[in-house]
Amino acid sequence: MKIEFPKNFWWGAATSGPQSEGRFNKQHANVFDYWYEIEPEDFYNQVGPDVASNFYNSFREDIALMKEVGLNTVRTSIQWTRLIDDLEMGTLNEDGVRFYNDVINEFLKYDIKPVINLCHFDLPVELQHKYGGWESKHVVNLFVKFAERCFQLFSDRVEDWFTFNEPMVIVDGAYLYQFHYPKIVDGKKAVQVAYNINLASAKAIAAFRKTNKNPDGRIGIILNLTPSYPATNSKEDGAAAHFANLWSNGLFLNPSIKGNFDEELVSILDKDGVLWQATEEELLLIQENTIDVLGVNFYHPHRVKQPSISPNSLTVDWMPNKYYNHYDMPGRRMNVDKGWEIYPQALYDIAINIRDNYGNIPWFVSENGMGVSREERYLDDENMIQDDYRIQFISEHLFWLKKGIDNGSNCFGYHLWTPIDCWSWKNAYRNRYGFISNDIHTQVKTIKKSGYWFKGVAEKNTLELADNFAE
Numbered sequence: 001m002k003i004e005f006p007k008n009f010w011w012g013a014a015t016s017g018p019q020s021e022g023r024f025n026k027q028h029a030n031v032f033d034y035w036y037e038i039e040p041e042d043f044y045n046q047v048g049p050d051v052a053s054n055f056y057n058s059f060r061e062d063i064a065l066m067k068e069v070g071l072n073t074v075r076t077s078i079q080w081t082r083l084i085d086d087l088e089m090g091t092l093n094e095d096g097v098r099f100y101n102d103v104i105n106e107f108l109k110y111d112i113k114p115v116i117n118l119c120h121f122d123l124p125v126e127l128q129h130k131y132g133g134w135e136s137k138h139v140v141n142l143f144v145k146f147a148e149r150c151f152q153l154f155s156d157r158v159e160d161w162f163t164f165n166e167p168m169v170i171v172d173g174a175y176l177y178q179f180h181y182p183k184i185v186d187g188k189k190a191v192q193v194a195y196n197i198n199l200a201s202a203k204a205i206a207a208f209r210k211t212n213k214n215p216d217g218r219i220g221i222i223l224n225l226t227p228s229y230p231a232t233n234s235k236e237d238g239a240a241a242h243f244a245n246l247w248s249n250g251l252f253l254n255p256s257i258k259g260n261f262d263e264e265l266v267s268i269l270d271k272d273g274v275l276w277q278a279t280e281e282e283l284l285l286i287q288e289n290t291i292d293v294l295g296v297n298f299y300h301p302h303r304v305k306q307p308s309i310s311p312n313s314l315t316v317d318w319m320p321n322k323y324y325n326h327y328d329m330p331g332r333r334m335n336v337d338k339g340w341e342i343y344p345q346a347l348y349d350i351a352i353n354i355r356d357n358y359g360n361i362p363w364f365v366s367e368n369g370m371g372v373s374r375e376e377r378y379l380d381d382e383n384m385i386q387d388d389y390r391i392q393f394i395s396e397h398l399f400w401l402k403k404g405i406d407n408g409s410n411c412f413g414y415h416l417w418t419p420i421d422c423w424s425w426k427n428a429y430r431n432r433y434g435f436i437s438n439d440i441h442t443q444v445k446t447i448k449k450s451g452y453w454f455k456g457v458a459e460k461n462t463l464e465l466a467d468n469f470a471e
């Protein structure tokens, strides 16, 4: 079976500045740099972000390898902590400007479209300590200043911009479930942070519309969408899934695309006494500055059931999961290494949801992928990782994505996480996701079987599936 994709489809991969560059020559520490300094034992094998995949030093060789695996677009992010010297004034760091100019030009030299994101969890730690990070609207304005500098410097060559990657992860990780520094547990603060990041994104979009130099320039946001499915057909499980969708997906999707927050969610947060502080002026700004394009990171679905305690019973602290419980569905397919369910059909559900409920906005899969630990298990005699499981994983997701496209969803691309195995937050180098492997001791990079396979798909713009391919 051959499946052809739309013309000019983005065949690419995504990484981020903090996960690939290494800390070399960086003026400021971000929250993760700092966290590693004070609590290295929180990171897998105590490996921190100091070297990452050495992209700061080896970007020319790395981009040449990305070309070899057929990528026509690559996302990375500009680090606030590298580009800006004085965070209050927004003054530029000369080496930071030189570096990002060189990187962008190198991508263009190979005819790879650089897709640039502005925040991939990497808040400068000084702003966390001085102002409470995203809890502060002053930090929102400093972010907009940084964003403006990026548009002024690079929008002559960069067409596709994104304000944030997975802002929901900042809310969950840093303010609810303690997997990001500063590991606060505070539902009310979490809700304010979600609002403030929505505001920061809208303000950055407004700045883009004033400073962008490129007639084809577009701006968007990258959201991790995890469709929530109820455990059973019961009313209670249905209500749990409904709230989980409003909270995990709608909190950023609605303001980003529709310019307002879902009324039902607002009234629940209000009733629970945790609603954000907002002004009329800010809400108008959010309304007027919606995105042009959406990036969707999809890894796994979310199965939910009714909460074990009644949402109306008194709890000391507000937590969103008072409205739902996670449900381990028997018989689900798992990526056992990462502990995530594999459910490619969800990509079709996402495509249809965007088509029907979000104005069929142009969107792309900005991350999808399979993290596998101890991948050297799959090395063959020629030193190549035989990652057939990754080829299968990508094929199944592309299959369901194409069904969504055939049904009218406006999807224009697919990016794997990630081009070259990179460092990842708390998990460091535990889970490998790339088309290209990286020996973290020698920084020798080698194309995996999936990299050569993907090149073929990208060149033909066609996915070829075996006759016995199981949906």
Ligand code: BG6
Binding pocket: 016, 019, 165, 166, 224, 297, 338, 367, 371, 417, 423, 424, 425, 426, 427, 431
């Ligand atoms: C995505 C993030 O959610 O997951 C990436 O955007 C991250 O930054 C990726 O690296 C994989 O995470 P992990 O922890 O499995 O390596």
